[in-house]
Amino acid sequence: MSQKPVLTLQTNDFPQWYQEVIAKAEMAENGPARGTMIIKPWGYAIWESIQNELDQRIKDTGHSNVYFPLLIPNSFLQKEAKHVEGFSPEVAVVTHGGGNKLGEPLVVRPTSETVIGDAMSRWIQSHRDLPLLLNQWANVVRWEMRPRLFLRTSEFLWQEGHTAHATKEEAVEETLRMHNVYDDLMRKVLAIPTVLGQKTERERFPGADATFTLEGMMRDTKALQMGTSHYLGTNFSEAFQIDFATPENERRLCHTTSWGVSTRVIGGLIMTHGDDYGLRLPPAVAPVQAVVLAIRPETVPESAALTEELKAAGIRAQLDSDTHTPFGRRAVQWELKGVPVRFELGPRDLKQGVVTFVRRDQKHEGQEKQTIPLAGAGQAVVEILPQIHTALYEQALARREANTHNVKEIGEIEGRGFFRAPWSAIGSAGETKLAEKAYSVRCLVHPEGQVPVELTPENDLIAYIAKAY
RNA sequence: CGGGGUGUGGCGCAGCUUGGUUAGCGUGCCUGCUUUGGGAGCAGGAGGUCGCCGGUUCGAAUCCGGCCACCCCGACCA
Numbered sequence: 019m020s021q022k023p024v025l026t027l028q029t030n031d032f033p034q035w036y037q038e039v040i041a042k043a044e045m046a047e048n049g050p051a052r053g054t055m056i057i058k059p060w061g062y063a064i065w066e067s068i069q070n071e072l073d074q075r076i077k078d079t080g081h082s083n084v085y086f087p088l089l090i091p092n093s094f095l096q097k098e099a100k101h102v103e104g105f106s107p108e109v110a111v112v113t114h115g116g117g118n119k120l121g122e123p124l125v126v127r128p129t130s131e132t133v134i135g136d137a138m139s140r141w142i143q144s145h146r147d148l149p150l151l152l153n154q155w156a157n158v159v160r161w162e163m164r165p166r167l168f169l170r171t172s173e174f175l176w177q178e179g180h181t182a183h184a185t186k187e188e189a190v191e192e193t194l195r196m197h198n199v200y201d202d203l204m205r206k207v208l209a210i211p212t213v214l215g216q217k218t219e220r221e222r223f224p225g226a227d228a229t230f231t232l233e234g235m236m237r238d239t240k241a242l243q244m245g246t247s248h249y250l251g252t253n254f255s256e257a258f259q260i261d262f263a264t265p266e267n268e269r270r271l272c273h274t275t276s277w278g279v280s281t282r283v284i285g286g287l288i289m290t291h292g293d294d295y296g297l298r299l300p301p302a303v304a305p306v307q308a309v310v311l312a313i314r315p316e317t318v319p320e321s322a323a324l325t326e327e328l329k330a331a332g333i334r335a336q337l338d339s340d341t342h343t344p345f346g347r348r349a350v351q352w353e354l355k356g357v358p359v360r361f362e363l364g365p366r367d368l369k370q371g372v373v374t375f376v377r378r379d380q381k382h383e384g385q386e387k388q389t390i391p392l393a394g395a396g397q398a399v400v401e402i403l404p405q406i407h408t409a410l411y412e413q414a415l416a417r418r419e420a421n422t423h424n425v426k427e428i429g430e431i432e433g434r435g436f437f438r439a440p441w442s443a444i445g446s447a448g449e450t451k452l453a454e455k456a457y458s459v460r461c462l463v464h465p466e467g468q469v470p471v472e473l474t475p476e477n478d479l480i481a482y483i484a485k486a487y
Numbered sequence: 488c489g490g491g492g493u494g495u496g497g498c499g500c501a502g503c504u505u506g507g508u509u510a511g512c513g514u515g516c517c518u519g520c521u522u523u524g525g526g527a528g529c530a531g532g533a534g535g536u537c538g539c540c541g542g543u544u545c546g547a548a549u550c551c552g553g554c555c556a557c558c559c560c561g562a563c564c565a
C-alpha cells in the first residue's frame with residue numbers, strides 16, 4: 019500500500035497545514051465563542067511539561083508564585099498613559115454584574131502590571147522588602163480580530179513575572195536574567211533556537227522602557243516572538259506609588275520588571291519542528307516519549323513487557339495494543355502526534371529477538387527503520403532521547419542560518435527569511451516603510467550577537483527584519 | 488458600520504430555482520465476521536425540532552417577512 023499525504027503539504031499551504039496538524043494531532047479546537055480555544059489532552063499535556071520546566075526555573079531564580087484577580091478596576095489601567103493607550107483596543111470590559119450595571123466597569127486583565135503594582139505599593143515599605151520577586155500562572159484576555167489557535171487567541175494561558183527592585187541596575191539585571199531563563203527553556207526544553215535582542219521603541223511593550231525578546235524562525239521562515247522580558251523603569255512605580263525607604267531613610271521609587279511566556283510557544287513548537295507527516299515533539303515536552311505498537315494480538319504480552327521496561331527506565335511510554343485497528347492507521351496517528359520514538363513489535367521481530375524502532379525526527383528524512391535487540395531496548399531509548407532533542411535543535415538552527423541574509427539597506431529586503439541590516443540604515447522611518455511590505459524589525463542585536471542593554475545610536479546595532487506572526 | 492456569503496445527523500456537503508411519500512451522500516460512530524509489517528473489506532445498525540420566530544398553503548428544508556449566529560472583503564485599529 020502506498021503512503022498518501024495525511025496533511026496538506028507545508029510547501030503548498032503552510033497555514034492550512036498548521037490548522038490540520040492541530041486538529042489531527044488532537045491538540046486543540048476552537049471554542050464556541052469566536053477567538054477562544056479548547057486545549058485538548060494532548061495539547062494540554064505539552065503545556066504542562068512546559069509549565070513544569072519553566073516553573074522550576076522561575077523558582078530556582080528566587081521567585082514565588084502568587085495569584086491575582088482576573089477582574090481589575092478600569093481606573094487601574096488608566097493610571098499609566100502608554101499602558102492604557104497600548105491595550106485599550108483589545109481589552110474586554112465587564113459592565114454588568116449581579117443583575118445591575120456596575121458603578122465602575124471592570125476590565126478582564128490583558129496583563130497584570132496594574133493590579134500587582136497596586137499591591138506592591140502596599141507591600142513594599144523598606145529597602146528590606148526588596149527585591150520583591152513574584153510570578154503568576156494565569157489566563158489573560160486580549161480581544162483579537164484575527165484569531166489563530168495557540169498563536170493569537172482572545173484568551174490564552176501564560177506565566178507573568180513581576181518584580182520590584184531598588185535600582186535600575188538590579189532591575190535590568192533581573193530582566194536579562196529572565197530573558198536568559200527563557201532562552202534556556204527554548205533550547206533545552208523546546209529545542210528551538212531563537213535570536214535574543216531588544217525591541218525597537220515602536221515594538222516595545224506599552225509602558226516599558228526596554229523590551230527584550232526571543233524570536234524564533236518558523237518553517238515558513240516567518241518570525242514568532244517566543245517570549246518577552248520588560249524593564250519597566252519607574253513608570254508603574256510612579257503610577258502606583260511603589261516606593262521604599264532607603265537605609266538613609268529617603269523615599270525612592272522602585273524599578274520594576276515583568277516577563278512572560280504563553281501558550282503561543284506551543285504554536286512555535288508546532289511550526290518549528292512539525293513536518294508533512296505531523297508534529298515532531300522534543301522528548302522533554304512529549305506527553306508520550308516512546309510508544310510500543312503491538313502489531314499482532316500475539317505480540318501484545320511482549321509489547322506490554324517492553325512498555326514496562328521503558329517506564330522503569332524513567333521514560334513516558336505507552337502501549338498501543340489496539341490490534342484490531344490496521345497497523346498503518348496506528349502508525350500514522352502516532353506520527354501525527356509527534357511521539358519521538360516508536361517501537362513496532364510483530365511476530366517476525368519476536369522470532370529474531372529484536373524490535374523495530376523508528377525515530378520520529380529521522381523518519382521520512384531518508385532514514386530507514388532500524389531493529390535493535392529486544393533485550394535492553396529500554397536502556398537504548400534513554401540514550402536516544404537526548405540525541406533526538408539535539409537533532410531537532412540542529413535542524414531548526416541550520417534552517418534559520420540558511421534563511422538569514424545580511425543586507426545593507428531596505429531595498430534589498432525582499433522575499434523569505436530573516437534579514438540582518440544595520441539599524442542606522444533603517445531607523446524608525448525605515449520601520450514605517452517596512453510595515454507597508456508587511457515586514458517588521460523583530461529585534462536589535464550587537465554585531466557580535468550580544469543583547470544590547472541600551473539603545474543608543476552610537477552602539478552600531480544590527481536589526482533583524484522579517485515577516486512575523 | 489457597509490457589501491457579500493453560509494446555517495441540513497459528530498464533521499464535510501447535496502437537496503431549495505420549479506413546495507408533494509419514510510430528507511439523501513461522504514466521512515466518523517456502534518455490532519459482527521474476515522483482515523492486520525504503512526490510513527482495510529463486507530454485512531447489519533444507531534444518530535437530524537433542516538439556525539430561531541411568524542406568515543402563505545391541503546401540505547414548507549424548499550416560498551415570504553423578521554430575528555440570531557458564524558465566515559469572507561472593506562472600514563476601524565496597530
